[in-house]
Amino acid sequence: MKVVVLGAGAWGTALAVSAARAHNSGLARHQVTLWARSAAHVQAMQAARTNTRYLPNIGFPEDLLLQGGTESTLTQAVNGQDLVIFATPVIAARGMLLALRLVDVPVVWLSKGFESPADDHAASALRSSLPGLMVHEVQAQVAPDLKAGVFSGPSFALEVARGQPTALVAASAHADVREALVTAFHSPSLRVYASDDLVGVEVGGAVKNVMAIAAGLCDGLGLGLNARAALITRGLAEMTRLGVALGARAETFTGLSGMGDLVLTATGDLSRNRKVGLLLAQGKTLSEILASLGHVAEGVYCARTVVQRAAKLGVDMPIAQCVVALLDGRLQAVEAVALLMEREPKTELDCY
16 A cells, blocks of 8 residues: 655654554555655655654654655655545645645545634635634535545554554544555554544544643642543543534544543643643743744644634533633633632533
């Protein structure tokens, strides 16, 4: 199978390495190409046979191909492939989908989040009246004929690249997209489950980043394990409410792309979104935090959109609202905790 991964950040690199890695037979499973927009980045990776910038100390399989540079090389990289995957932040997803709109093989994104209305002013005429879109909603606008889907679930790039056990979800309305992902990535170290609930998988992947900021705040303030467990559980309830209102199935949120991804991102030391919360608890400003990360923390960019979409649907999301107020500087960390704890008592099931 011929697979191209567009985007040589940590996650794109990790999946390319995973797909290209030889297993018991000693033979590479697939012909895999990793494409980067920067020719200099490609040259550096080729020379070192590793991605020193985003995933250092992970050697590339011998057969992993590298390409990149201009838009023409993007066309060349996609041509003749059986599966196209793009690993960009949500801010770049619209442009990538436009570039791939005529591709006639499965196209899959790794992006997790909601597009901000301010992300791309040139595309403003294409936007709906909604405050921000998930990637499948962008795809429906700009590339409706694509057979497309999302690859998501609880996963840190470094662990996938190392070949540590991981389980992910291949979500699409198209069976052949799901099957292509299973064929490309299912292996002794990476288990792939199929789902046709694209909305649910995307909501889980987006909202868990917002909840992870809150969990990091909780840990940074030293509130204890009881508080963290309560926050994660109530965060899952918020995620489920929004997802169901957007057309997802509730059971999706008890799976890998819901509960699984939330637990990982809210508790794992490799989580950038959790780190944002930890640094907020230390009194760091948002600009200081973003400058120190070196990578995108999608929860920062989509938190406001999550709250706005929820408000339009009449969905109550108090934790997400507090995260937005914290990021905007309208609340201090201790004030956010007090605000959540002072809410009116409710029956637990009434909160779903």
